[in-house]
Amino acid sequence: MSRISSSFEKLNAEGRKALIPYVTAGDCSPEVTVPLLHALVEAGADIIELGVPFSDPMADGPVIQLACERALAHGVRLSDVLDMVSEFRKTDAETPLVLMGYLNPVEIMGYENFAKNASEAGVDGVLTVDLPPEESDEFNQIMQAQGIDTIYLMAPTTEEERVKYICENGSGYLYYVSVKGVTGSSALDVQSVSDKLDIVRKYTDLPVGVGFGIKDAESASSVAEVADGVIVGSVLVNKIAELVKDKAQIAPQVSAIIKDMRTAMDS
Amino acid sequence: MPTNIDLKALSQLPDSKGHFGPYGGRFVSETLMAALKQLEETYEKLWRDPAFQEEFDRDLAHYVGRPSPLYFAKHLTDKVGGAKIYLKREDLNHTGAHKVNNTIGQALLAKYTGKPRVIAETGAGQHGVASATVAARMGLECQVYMGAEDVQRQALNVYRMKLLGAEVIAVESGTRTLKDAMNEAMRDWVTNVDDTFYIIGTAAGPHPYPKLVRDFQCIIGREARQQCLDQTGRLPDALVACVGGGSNAIGLFHPFIEDENVKMYGVEAGGYGVETGHHAAPLSAGAPGVLHGNRTYLMSDEAGQIVGTHSVSAGLDYPGVGPEHSFLKDTGRAEYVDATDEEAMDAFRILTRVEGIMPALESSHAVAYAMKLAKEMDKDQTIVVNLSGRGDKDIHTVAQIDGINI
Ligand SMILES: Cc1ncc(COP(=O)(O)O)c(C=O)c1O
Numbered sequence: 001m002s003r004i005s006s007s008f009e010k011l012n013a014e015g016r017k018a019l020i021p022y023v024t025a026g027d028c029s030p031e032v033t034v035p036l037l038h039a040l041v042e043a044g045a046d047i048i049e050l051g052v053p054f055s056d057p058m059a060d061g062p063v064i065q066l067a068c069e070r071a072l073a074h075g076v077r078l079s080d081v082l083d084m085v086s087e088f089r090k091t092d093a094e095t096p097l098v099l100m101g102y103l104n105p106v107e108i109m110g111y112e113n114f115a116k117n118a119s120e121a122g123v124d125g126v127l128t129v130d131l132p133p134e135e136s137d138e139f140n141q142i143m144q145a146q147g148i149d150t151i152y153l154m155a156p157t158t159e160e161e162r163v164k165y166i167c168e169n170g171s172g173y174l175y176y177v178s179v180k181g182v183t184g185s186s187a188l189d190v191q192s193v194s195d196k197l198d199i200v201r202k203y204t205d206l207p208v209g210v211g212f213g214i215k216d217a218e219s220a221s222s223v224a225e226v227a228d229g230v231i232v233g234s235v236l237v238n239k240i241a242e243l244v245k246d247k248a249q250i251a252p253q254v255s256a257i258i259k260d261m262r263t264a265m266d267s
Numbered sequence: 268m269p270t271n272i273d274l275k276a277l278s279q280l281p282d283s284k285g286h287f288g289p290y291g292g293r294f295v296s297e298t299l300m301a302a303l304k305q306l307e308e309t310y311e312k313l314w315r316d317p318a319f320q321e322e323f324d325r326d327l328a329h330y331v332g333r334p335s336p337l338y339f340a341k342h343l344t345d346k347v348g349g350a351k352i353y354l355k356r357e358d359l360n361h362t363g364a365h366k367v368n369n370t371i372g373q374a375l376l377a378k379y380t381g382k383p384r385v386i387a388e389t390g391a392g393q394h395g396v397a398s399a400t401v402a403a404r405m406g407l408e409c410q411v412y413m414g415a416e417d418v419q420r421q422a423l424n425v426y427r428m429k430l431l432g433a434e435v436i437a438v439e440s441g442t443r444t445l446k447d448a449m450n451e452a453m454r455d456w457v458t459n460v461d462d463t464f465y466i467i468g469t470a471a472g473p474h475p476y477p478k479l480v481r482d483f484q485c486i487i488g489r490e491a492r493q494q495c496l497d498q499t500g501r502l503p504d505a506l507v508a509c510v511g512g513g514s515n516a517i518g519l520f521h522p523f524i525e526d527e528n529v530k531m532y533g534v535e536a537g538g539y540g541v542e543t544g545h546h547a548a549p550l551s552a553g554a555p556g557v558l559h560g561n562r563t564y565l566m567s568d569e570a571g572q573i574v575g576t577h578s579v580s581a582g583l584d585y586p587g588v589g590p591e592h593s594f595l596k597d598t599g600r601a602e603y604v605d606a607t608d609e610e611a612m613d614a615f616r617i618l619t620r621v622e623g624i625m626p627a628l629e630s631s632h633a634v635a636y637a638m639k640l641a642k643e644m645d646k647d648q649t650i651v652v653n654l655s656g657r658g659d660k661d662i663h664t665v666a667q668i669d670g671i672n673i
Contacts, residue, residue, distance in 0.1 A: 055572040056446060056558060058453045059296040065440055077570035103294060103557040105571030130294045130557065134284065153297035157460060162300065180298055181458040 003096040003124045004149055004172040007046055008207045008228065017224040017265055018173075019044055020209055021258055022100065022233035024051035024067035025084055026076030028244040034087045036251045041095050043255035044262030049127065049231065052081050052101030059129045061184030063234040066241060078105040078114070082121040089122035098125040098151060098172070111139055115146040125149035125172040133169035140169065153177050156192070160199055167204035173229060174200065174208045181212065184234035188213035194226040217264035224265040232261065272598050278524040280591065285474020285561075288597060290590035293473040295453070295560045302460045307475040309380055314482060319375065326371045327486060330404075331361045333368075335487075337494035337651070342621040343638075350504065350644035352637055354624070354654045355491045357515065364627065364656030365487060365515045366397040370466055372483035374401035377464035384408040384459065387466045388452040390417055390445035390511065391582030391629065392424025393656055394468030399433035409433040412451045414444035417581045424660050442575045445511075445585045449559055469512025470589035473560030477589050484518025491651050492522050499649055505530040505640060508653035509632040510550070510603065511582050513589035515655035520601060521591075530602070533592060534636040536578035537605035547576035549588050550596050550603035563590040579608035579664065580628035582656075606635040612668065614638060615658065627656035628664065 001009075011018055021040050025033050037048055053071035057064060078101075085097055099118065106114045106128065118126070126148055131139060133152055140150050149172025154163060157180060167174065176196065178188035193210055200208055210223050211231030220230045236254050243250045280287045293303055313319040327333040335356045344352045357365040370387075377385050385407050389395030395411040402409035411428055415437040418425055428435050441447035449472075456465040470480040488506075495503050506523060508516035510533040523529045538546035546552065549564040556565040558573060566574050566586040578584040595601035606614070611628055614635035619625045626634055630653070637652045644650070658665075666673050 055441065055567075055574075056450050058450045058559070059298075059457065061454070062440075069440075072572065077572075079570070104565070104567060104573070107556050107562075108554075108567060108569065108571035129296050130560070132293065132295070132297060132300055135292050135294055155296075155298040155300075157298050157301040159301060166297075177296075177298060180460055182454045185458065 002147065002149060002172065003094065004047065007096050008173065011046060017227065018046040018207070018209065018229035019258065019262055019265060020047045020049055020229050020231040021045050021236055022049040022051060022231060023236055023240065024053055024064060024071055025081040026053060026071030026074055027067040027237065027240055028070045029074050029247065030076055030080065032247055032250055033084050036254060037088050038092065039251035039255040040258055041092060043259040045095070045258055047096045047098060047229070049098045049100045050081065050085070052078055052099055052105060054102040054105060057102065059182055061182040061234065063184040063237050063241070067237045070244070078109055082117050085121040085123055096124040097122065098127055099123055100127040101129065103128050103131045111142045115142045115148060119146035119148055123148060125151050127151040127175060129153070133166055136169070144171070151175055154200065156180055156196065163200055164203045167200065167206065170206060174204065174206050175231065176200065176208055176210045176227070178210050178212045183212060185213055187215065187219065190222045190226060193223065197226055217260040220261040221264040230261070230265065272600065274525045274527055274600070277598060277600060278521065280594065281474065281478055285478065287591045287594035289555070290562050290593040291474060291477055292562055293560060294557050294562065295473045296457065298457045298460065303473055303475070310376060310475055310479050313376065313379055323372055323375060327368065331367050331371060332359065333486065334490045335359050337491055337498060339498070340622050343618060344641070346617070346621055347638050347641045349641035349646065350648040350650050352641055353495065353503070353649060353651045355487060355519065355651055357487060357653060357655050358624070358626065358630070358657035362397050362400050363659065364393040364397065365484060365518065366394045366468060367400065368486055368518070369468070369480050369483045369514060370394070370397040370401045372479070373464070373466040374405055374407070377407060378405055380464065382462055382464040384463045385466050386410050386412065386452050386455050386463055387468060388412045388445065388448040389468060390448070390584055391580065392417065392421040392428065392660060393582060395433070395435065396424050396427050396431070398466050399428040399431035402433060403431045411435050412438050412448040412455070414448045415439050416443040417445065420581050420664060421660060423663065445581070446573065469514040470517045470591060471512040471559060471561060471563065471587060477561065477591055480514050481517045481521055481591065484514050485521050487515065487518040487653065488520060488522035491519060495649070495651060502526055502529050503651045504644065504648040505532060505650045507532045507534060507633050507637040507640065507650055509534045509583060509629050509655060510588060510592060511585050511629060512587070513592045515653050517589060517591055519653045520595070524600060531600065532636060532640065533601055533603045534632045535603060535605045536580060536583035536632060537607035538577040540607055541605055545577040546605065547578045547584050547586065548605045549586060550592060551605050555593065558587050561590045563587055563593045564596070579611060580632065582627070582629040583632065604636055606632040610635040615665065624654070625658035626654055627658050628661045630655045
């Protein structure tokens with residue numbers, strides 16, 4: 001069983017929901033990332049989404065755009081991100097790690113190469129924002145052959161017929177984007193999320209994580225009532241941005257946000 | 268040209284998923300998938316609807332001023348010495364470029380789908396002006412995203428858009444040029460997808476945009492084909508058009524795809540010279556990748572990051588290109604070449620002085636290559652050059668190069 005499935009299974013048995021932080025690899029400099037990931041796990045993260053910096057992050061708001069720019073200023077490439085994953089795996093063999101990013105860096109590395117390198121590094125899943133299932137037959141096959149889950153997005157605009165189609169193509173978990181907008185958008189509406197998840201669950205037993213618009217412990221715990229996982233990004237990345245001049249504070253302060261969310265979700 | 272390709276099949280692309288061979292497709296985040304599917308359905312229905320066609324044709328005739336002339340540039344031809352050069356005068360369209368053919372079509376789609384707000388991205392500002400123009404006429408709210416660097420380079424067009432009632436939003440992210448404006452327009456669309464129609468300005472982006480922009484621009488090639496037959500009694504030997512995202516070029520080329528003896532040359536921006544790396548020539552010097560919703564030739568580095576481009580003309584300063592051009596290149600049906608900043612500037616000056624026609628700097632790239640090509644061809648052969656726009660918007664840039672402050 002994949003690390004992602006066993007993680008959700010364990011949480012399920014304990015009656016808890018997954019807390020899934022997102023950070024951009026190499027933000028605000030490469031040596032910050034691996035210690036930060038360990039601190040996030042320590043603070044209660046169950047799965048980590050690690051952003052691969054891209055020059056043209058079309059689906060991201062200003063907060064994550066700037067994170068990409070900070071990482072790219074240090075020349076962080078996809079291959080460097082895979083090195084960070086290997087480094088992380090030296091002392092953490094359990095926490096599932098998902099790479100989130102855009103297709104072009106993967107295209108340029110080549111699907112086969114990427115899948116092999118990612119699997120060797122210890123990547124468990126990939127979420128490629130600009131690769132919908134319609135375009136991903138070959139990609140899915142190659143990733144699955146290396147035991148890597150392919151995670152797909154669903155949005156408020158996704159109609160029921162497409163929900164079914166996406167459920168058939170995804171593995172690991174599904175990612176429900178709670179608002180129409182880019183990352184860092186305004187607050188979400190838990191009731192409409194809940195209604196949509198009822199539809200999703202008609203078509204799949206896969207766990208469903210909800211992201212976009214989760215800002216604090218309160219929104220995390222209310223989303224945890226209806227979803228299998230709570231995905232948190234911009235609020236963490238914002239904190240990193242505040243601390244670019246005080247890097248030693250990044251791991252403790254960012255993980256403190258996760259710790260608060262964990263406490264609120266579990267109580 | 269390879270003899271084994273089926274030209275009829277080539278001209279019928281894209282397939283139902285928006286693919287031109289391995290290129291094109293729909294590479295966007297999930298939030299936009301429903302909107303694109305709806306746009307595709309609406310477009311396919313309306314494009315076959317005689318009432319829509321009639322309204323489109325009527326607007327092109329009475330608002331844009333079509334057909335645009337095909338002009339025999341005798342003085343340029345005499346100066347160059349070689350094949351006869353004809354200019355397809357898209358510069359004479361309302362608003363001064365080919366861009367309006369497409370915005371008329373897309374604004375009609377916006378009207379038929381009941382969206383009260385339109386957005387656009389723009390490089391040179393020509394597409395922004397053409398969008399603001401049709402929005403003013405149809406009473407639509409209009410916001411135009413423009414790279415902060417281009418806002419400076421094309422101050423005149425920025426003011427034109429404002430006069431037309433559009434809001435121009437300067438984009439400060441990334442390289443502050445056309446690609447970043449397109450990113451920002453996509454982000455806006457994702458957020459406001461319910462009430463907003465995104466008027467993409469070139470034959471690129473996710474399916475169905477490359478197809479519908481091409482279809483709206485094909486009026487250029489259909490007219491040119493008939494005008495050439497009428498004036499010379501036969502088809503041209505070669506077509507030449509500049510390629511930014513590729514809309515004016517595909518509009519000229521497409522109606523000739525099955526005419527196998529008509530050669531096609533797309534001219535990319537060579538900038539300081541393709542060998543310097545400072546250019547905007549993905550077909551000549553890039554590799555296939557994925558950006559802005561489609562798979563196509565791109566300029567990206569060995570890690571897959573999109574690299575900054577350079578061209579004296581803002582409208583060609585883009586690291587990607589429409590997917591149909593990528594496939595025309597691979598199949599060999601069209602050939603892609605480049606003209607440098609300097610060659611384009613020379614062509615700008617020559618055409619202005621010998622014909623009294625001041626071309627846009629984008630179009631000057633096509634003129635520059637056509638002059639080279641004409642020299643190598645016989646006097647009884649003909650070249651049709653797409654003069655995609657007029658140069659008024661570039662006078663500041665040219666003056667600056669001449670060291671003059673206006
Ligand atoms: C006059 C003119 N020609 C050409 C272009 C390039 O666009 P495309 O390659 O889509 O025709 C532009 C873009 O702004 C333009 O203004």
